[in-house]
Amino acid sequence: MNSPPKPTPAELEMLRLLYELGPATAKQVHAAALAARPELTYANVLRQLQVMHGKGIVTRDESARAHVYAPAQEQASIQTSLLKDLIQKAFAGSGKALVLAALRGGHVTARERAEISALLGEDRLPD
Structure with missing residues (x-):
């Protein structure tokens, strides 16, 4: 099985929030994001999470009316992958x-x- 693509900076921001919150709805992620980015709309958060789901970066539980999103990989796994890439490219x-x-x-x-x-x-x- 191939690993998901490397997250973009915007996707990393959503992942960081999901790691802090645990599995969460788009509404919960949006509420958490507003502290740092008050201009961020709910529609933008929902769309970002949908794109991330399509890429395999997050999973989506569709059993309830409000879908619940969660990271597809453990935080340490993503950090290790990004760090390896940084070490190769920059160092x-x-x-x-x-x-x-x-x-x-x-x-x-x-x-x-x-x-x-x-x-x-x-x-x-x-x-």
């Missing part, structure tokens, strides 16, 4: 270059840096 395949860029670029908080150091010191980084 010539070097995970080390990605990590160093994140550490140098101010994208890691002091607390996160301490957690990373502890993991490295214990040599127990997750696979």
Whole structure:
């Protein structure tokens, strides 16, 4: 079985909301999206979810009057796929270059840096 296509930035936004909410109707996703994007209409959210369903990025439960949407893949799986793509395209395949860029670029908080150091010191980084 082929994996779904890589989500667009707009689709990633919808996925992020679905990961936070759990399975949800378009109305629930729209309500959650309004905090960050008050200009976003219900019709746009519904259409985006329908397109994502057509692409296989989300599943749709049609057993109730209001369809319930959920991500087709676990969040970690999508993140891993996007990260692999980013490492290949932007860092010539070097995970080390990605990590160093994140550490140098101010994208890691002091607390996160301490957690990373502890993991490295214990040599127990997750696979």
